[in-house]
Amino acid sequence: MVLLSTKKVTKRFGGLVAVGDLDIEIREKSIHSIIGPNGAGKTTFFNCITGFYKPEEGEILFNDHSLVGLLPDRIVRFGISRTYQNIRLFPNLTAMENILVGLHGHLHAGFFGIVMSTPATRKEEKEAAEEARRLLKFVNLAGKGDFLAKNLPYGDQRRLEIARALASRPKLLLLDEPTAGMNPRETQDMMDFIQHLRDELGITILLIEHQMRVVMGISEIVTVLDYGEKIAEGTPTEIQGNPKVIEAYLGRGSTGEERQIVS
Amino acid sequence: MKQAIKIGLIGGVVEVLLSLIGMVEAFSQRDIIAHVISMGHTLLIIVALFMGYLAAKRTPGKGSLWVLANSSLSGLIVGGLVSLLVIVGSLINLRKVFVNAMPVLYELLTFKQGTQIGVFLLLGAGALSGVLAGLFFLSPKLLRRVLLISLGSVVGAGVLQDLLRPTFSLWGPLAIINEWLFTANGLTIQGAIGLFVLIAALLLFWSRKGSVIQTGFRQLPPAPQRILKMSGILILVFILLILPQVLGLFLSEVFTIVGLYVLLGLGLNIVVGYAGLLDLGYVAFFAIGSYTTAVLTSPELGFFSLSFWEALPFVIVMGVFSGVLLGTPVLKMRGDYLAIATLGFGEIIRILVLSDFLRPWLGGAQGIGKIPKASIAGFEFAGPQQIYYLILAGCLLVIFISLRLRDSRLGRAWMAMREDEDVAQAMGINLVATKLLAFATGAGFSALSGAIFATKLSSVYPHSFNVMISINIVCVIIVGGMGSIPGVIVGAAALVGLPELLREFAEYRLFVYGAALVAMMLLRPEGLWPEAVHRREFHEEEEKEAELKSG
Numbered sequence: 001m002v003l004l005s006t007k008k009v010t011k012r013f014g015g016l017v018a019v020g021d022l023d024i025e026i027r028e029k030s031i032h033s034i035i036g037p038n039g040a041g042k043t044t045f046f047n048c049i050t051g052f053y054k055p056e057e058g059e060i061l062f063n064d065h066s067l068v069g070l071l072p073d074r075i076v077r078f079g080i081s082r083t084y085q086n087i088r089l090f091p092n093l094t095a096m097e098n099i100l101v102g103l104h105g106h107l108h109a110g111f112f113g114i115v116m117s118t119p120a121t122r123k124e125e126k127e128a129a130e131e132a133r134r135l136l137k138f139v140n141l142a143g144k145g146d147f148l149a150k151n152l153p154y155g156d157q158r159r160l161e162i163a164r165a166l167a168s169r170p171k172l173l174l175l176d177e178p179t180a181g182m183n184p185r186e187t188q189d190m191m192d193f194i195q196h197l198r199d200e201l202g203i204t205i206l207l208i209e210h211q212m213r214v215v216m217g218i219s220e221i222v223t224v225l226d227y228g229e230k231i232a233e234g235t236p237t238e239i240q241g242n243p244k245v246i247e248a249y250l251g252r253g254s255t256g257e258e259r260q261i262v263s
Numbered sequence: 264m265k266q267a268i269k270i271g272l273i274g275g276v277v278e279v280l281l282s283l284i285g286m287v288e289a290f291s292q293r294d295i296i297a298h299v300i301s302m303g304h305t306l307l308i309i310v311a312l313f314m315g316y317l318a319a320k321r322t323p324g325k326g327s328l329w330v331l332a333n334s335s336l337s338g339l340i341v342g343g344l345v346s347l348l349v350i351v352g353s354l355i356n357l358r359k360v361f362v363n364a365m366p367v368l369y370e371l372l373t374f375k376q377g378t379q380i381g382v383f384l385l386l387g388a389g390a391l392s393g394v395l396a397g398l399f400f401l402s403p404k405l406l407r408r409v410l411l412i413s414l415g416s417v418v419g420a421g422v423l424q425d426l427l428r429p430t431f432s433l434w435g436p437l438a439i440i441n442e443w444l445f446t447a448n449g450l451t452i453q454g455a456i457g458l459f460v461l462i463a464a465l466l467l468f469w470s471r472k473g474s475v476i477q478t479g480f481r482q483l484p485p486a487p488q489r490i491l492k493m494s495g496i497l498i499l500v501f502i503l504l505i506l507p508q509v510l511g512l513f514l515s516e517v518f519t520i521v522g523l524y525v526l527l528g529l530g531l532n533i534v535v536g537y538a539g540l541l542d543l544g545y546v547a548f549f550a551i552g553s554y555t556t557a558v559l560t561s562p563e564l565g566f567f568s569l570s571f572w573e574a575l576p577f578v579i580v581m582g583v584f585s586g587v588l589l590g591t592p593v594l595k596m597r598g599d600y601l602a603i604a605t606l607g608f609g610e611i612i613r614i615l616v617l618s619d620f621l622r623p624w625l626g627g628a629q630g631i632g633k634i635p636k637a638s639i640a641g642f643e644f645a646g647p648q649q650i651y652y653l654i655l656a657g658c659l660l661v662i663f664i665s666l667r668l669r670d671s672r673l674g675r676a677w678m679a680m681r682e683d684e685d686v687a688q689a690m691g692i693n694l695v696a697t698k699l700l701a702f703a704t705g706a707g708f709s710a711l712s713g714a715i716f717a718t719k720l721s722s723v724y725p726h727s728f729n730v731m732i733s734i735n736i737v738c739v740i741i742v743g744g745m746g747s748i749p750g751v752i753v754g755a756a757a758l759v760g761l762p763e764l765l766r767e768f769a770e771y772r773l774f775v776y777g778a779a780l781v782a783m784m785l786l787r788p789e790g791l792w793p794e795a796v797h798r799r800e801f802h803e804e805e806e807k808e809a810e811l812k813s814g
Contacts, residue, residue, distance in 0.1 A: 050689055076691040090682035093675070096799045100672075101679040105691030107672040111700065114671040115664050125671070129799060136800065145800025168691055 003028040003172055003204050004049070004080075009058035011041075011048055011228075018044040019055070020228040026172070031198055031205045033215045035239075036225035037248060042208045043085060045225070046174050050082050051075040062172070077105050081170035083161045085177045085208070091150035095141060095160050098149050099132040102167025132167065139163040139193075155186055159193075166197075172204045173197065179214055187211060191218050216240070224248065264333065267318040271337035274314030275344025278307055282348060282372065285363030286771055291371050294449030295421030301449075303371060305418060311341045311389055315396025327401050334397030335390045342389020345372060346382040353378045405470055413462040417455050424449065426514065426764055433511055503655060507648040516647040519719065521760040522654035523712055527732075528739045528751035529661045530708025535737065536746035536794075537674060538701035539681025541602040543733050544609030547589070548582050548706040550728035552713020554616055555581045557631040557723045558624065564631060566624075571637035571718050575711075582710020583703045590702035594695055597684070609733055617725040630724035634717050650719050657715060661708050665748055668704070670797070677701055678746070735759070738776060742783050744790025753792045 004026040011019040019041040026032050034042050047053040049060060051072040060067040067075055081102075090098050107128055109121040136145050139159040144152065149160060158178060165173060178194065179187045191214055197203050209215045215222060216236040224232040224239060226248040232239055239245055281287050291303030318337035319330045349369050351357070357364035373381020399407060420427060428445055431437045444454035480488065507515040527549060534542045559567045559574035567574075593604045616625045625631070637644045637653060644653045668674045676697045679687040688694050717723050735758065743754025758779070762772050783790070 052685065052689065071693075072685075072689040073691050073693050076689060082689065084686070088683055088686045090679050090686070092682060093678055094796060094799070097675055097678070097797065101675050101687070101690050101692070104672060104676055104679075109672050111668075111673065111704075114673060115667050117667060121671070128672075133800060143800070146796065146798045148796060164690070 001028045002026065004060070004062045004206075006049075007059045007061075009045070009048055009055045009060060011044055011053055011055045017228050019048060019225075022058070022225075022228070022230055024223055024230070024233075026204060026206055027221075028171075029198060029202055029204055030220050031194065031207065031218050033207045033209055033219035033222045034225060035209060035215055035222060039227075040225040041228035042225055043176060044228075046082060046176055046206075046208065049075075049174065050080060073105075076168050076170075079169065079171035080174065081165040081168045081172075082174035083158075083165050083176055083178065085180065087154075087157050087161050089149040089157055089161055089164070092148060094146050094148055095136065095152065096129070096132050096145040098160060098164050099135050099167045100128055102164040103128050103131060105168055135163045135167055138166070154181060158182075158190070162193075162197075166201075166203075170203060172206060175205060175207045177208055177210060179209065179211055187214060190214075194218055264336070266321045267333035267337045268340060270314050270318045270321070271340025272344070274310055274337065274341040275347075278310050278341060278345050279348045281306060281310070282345070282368055283357075283361045283364060284771075284774070285368075286768075286774075288363060288365075288368050288371060289768060289771070293422070293424075295418055296452060296455045297446040297449035299449075299452060299455075302422060305421075307345070308388075308392055311338050311392035312396045312399075314338070314341055315393035316400055318393070319397045319400035330401060331394060331397040334400065335393035338393020338396065339386060339390040341392070342386045345389070346385045349373055349378060349382060349385065405467075408470075409463050409466045412466055413459045416462045417450070417459050420444070420458055421450050421455075423764060430510055430514065433509070504652075507651045512647060515651050517760055517763045519647050519650050519654055520763055521755050522651070522658055523716055523719075524736065524739060524755040524759045525658050525752050526654065526661055526712035526715070527709055527736050528743070528755055529658070529665055529748065530705040530712065531736050532705075532740055532746065532748070532751050533665065533668070533677070533708070534701050534705035535740055537669065537681065538677040538698065540698065540701060541598065541737075542605045542702075542705070543602045543730075543737065544589070544605035544607065544612075545705070545709060545736055546728050546730065546732040547609045547612040548585060548709035549713040549716070549732065550612050550616060550725075551585050551706075552578050552582050552710030553717040553723045553728070554625060554631070554713075555710070556714040556717040557626075557634050560718075561631050561634050563633040564624070564626070571635060571714070572639075575714055578710050578714045579707050582713070583707045585710075586703040586706025587699050589706070590699045594698055606730065606733070609728075609730055613725055613728050613730075616728070626723075628725060630722055632722040634721045634723070636721070637718050644718065647719075650715070653715055653718075657711055661711070662748055664704075669748075673697070673700065738780060742779060742791060744793040747790060747792055747794035750790050750792040750794065754790070757791065 002025045004024075006022055006024050009019055009022045010017065022041075022045065024034075024045075034045065036042055044053065048055045049067065051067065051070050051074070054069055058068070062075075062078055062080060065078060067078070067080075090101060093101070107124055109118075109124055113121045133142070133145065136142050139162060141152075141156060141160060141163065144156065149157065152160060162173075162175070162178070175194070179190050182190060194205055194207070195218055198205055207215075207219065219236055222232075222234065222236055222239045223230055224242075224245050231244050231248060232242045234242070287303040287306060289303070290306055291301040293302045294300065295302055295305050315334040315338045319334040322330045322333045349372050352364055352369050369378070369381075372385065374384050376384055399410065402410075424445055428441055431441045431444075444450060444458070450458070480491065483491070506518065510518070527545070530548075531542065531545050534540050534545070555578045556571070556574055558564060559569045559577055560571060562568045569577075589605065589608050593601055596604055615621060617628055619627055621627070642649070644650050676687065676692045679690065679692060680694065680697055684694065687697075716727075720727075739754040739758050740751060741754075742758055743752070744750030758776065762769065762775075
């Protein structure tokens, strides 16, 4: 079953077409990668899905709801959550508070309920704190909940950002280069973790990634973008042999040796 | 070495500047210790000591001899620059440019010993301050703390003598302290030494036994712990309640002014400290609160003539409503743009109430008078000693609401918005509603403050609501610590309370404000009392365990 589908989505910045006529279908509970050279429009596409940009043309359907024109805070309530290429935590809030902000949409206390501290508010807060602790444990950050986000080491920050995204209980999780800046060991852990998210929690994953090892290792479907357009789509093996992809990455007339590097 | 020279030069320039603008001379009229040292000299010595300390701290390698050499060098340079001022001043008449460069000033600077001897004395004093600062830097941490706080208390007692003397004399048995501690101008020598020894002894005792007491407290079972905590709070409440009777009229007045600023600061703290929306027109809501109170209660206008309490709900609603009204057009603005737009709003309100067009309703430049005092069951909040309770109640209410909000879904939404607006939105936070709520809450607090202000003065005038009030409140928050509730109180006490107490030096108020802000940004950008990190991961579990153990 298709969870998210885009039809002819186009986003322009002035004369530049960042994303052009893009059709993508993301199947439920799949791990779907988007790859492409720098500036191919991958992150712009993420921004269109999450409502940060409004595409000029085209349609984005999530579970048959149209997302075009909705604000980000509405879209996250449909069950789409994301992380950022350059980690964007709330630096001066603690790890716990970061996750609690992620839970915001699932809490309902109003101004007077909070000031009066009604039983409903207290119960809700307690449950939220418990869920946040559970998520901390889930991403292996138990015991670091009271650290300010900015004081956590890089790898922890990456995982905290995912925990924050998970707090909104997404059906679809968009990960923008989750392994950027990680060593092979950490990368392998992250790959296992992403697979775990899908297998255990049943979350559909859409992933932007540069490390071919990750893309080929965990994705079921790979979409290749170049200059905002889809140039190829298929299983990792299909993509690896696709001449258009090799050309986009390395330019025309690359040698066999360079092809080896791509695969 | 280079560093020490640079620091010394900075210190010297500061001292010359302080002398030339007349601060040293003005301060010299008050003695810290009678006939021994005046406030003016203390000011100069503090600058020299501070610069010496900085030079010591910046010494690379930290060999003690080098540290001392550097600190004394910077002290010497500070003294040298001041001597230079004296020499130049004795040769050229500087009074054409610097009105305060009078012979009296040079006499003060040279310890009344004439230029030649004075210059050597100055150099010596500078170098000595430097050496002392260096020794201070090299001494162990405990000694440093004890020295700093005890000397600070002596200086503080000297500076605030006019305030402490009448307070003590209100109390029969305590009046003896006056005799012993104070002369007509400044502390007595035995008083200063006694105070120093007393504070130092207390500090030393606490450093020895403090941790024992603290662990002892923590080892107590939860029930007595709670009782001790509660009794602590009760004692605090009791002190707050009897304060105006103890302090007398003048100090109560100072407390009411500080309290009003605390109220305003707590309101703006929600907008600026929590939500990160830099609002420079905050005085507008204060004015709206005051004027709404005036219009609803004053018989002079004769529209409604409600009592204070009948008017209060309308005032708050009006404040909240105007907060939303201001918030709506500036929703999309961030940072500097927001600051400028809100600055404009503050001025609009002031000009509106000043206008002839609205004179029949708002009184124009003459303002509105005859605003009735608030009263409960025959107790009238008439003078500062009574208004104090009204303000105290207001502050406690606002602190309570602020605390509840801070630890809630809404407080977190505000702080997330402050940290990163786009990501906050992507986390499901409705920016429009959240921003408007911040503006409305802040405005509501400010309107409450305005209502109390109106009944305190019994009249309102447009010129009470100029842009300086907004700036003052922003300064209170920055100096106290953004987003910190105790910070607001400390900031208001420091920036509003102290200047009220030191009225005779009022002309240097803005200068000190500026200097304090710059110093804060350089030395302690997080504020005097920064917001504590909230411990939530374990805190609640510990409580649960404690409950299990006791149950």
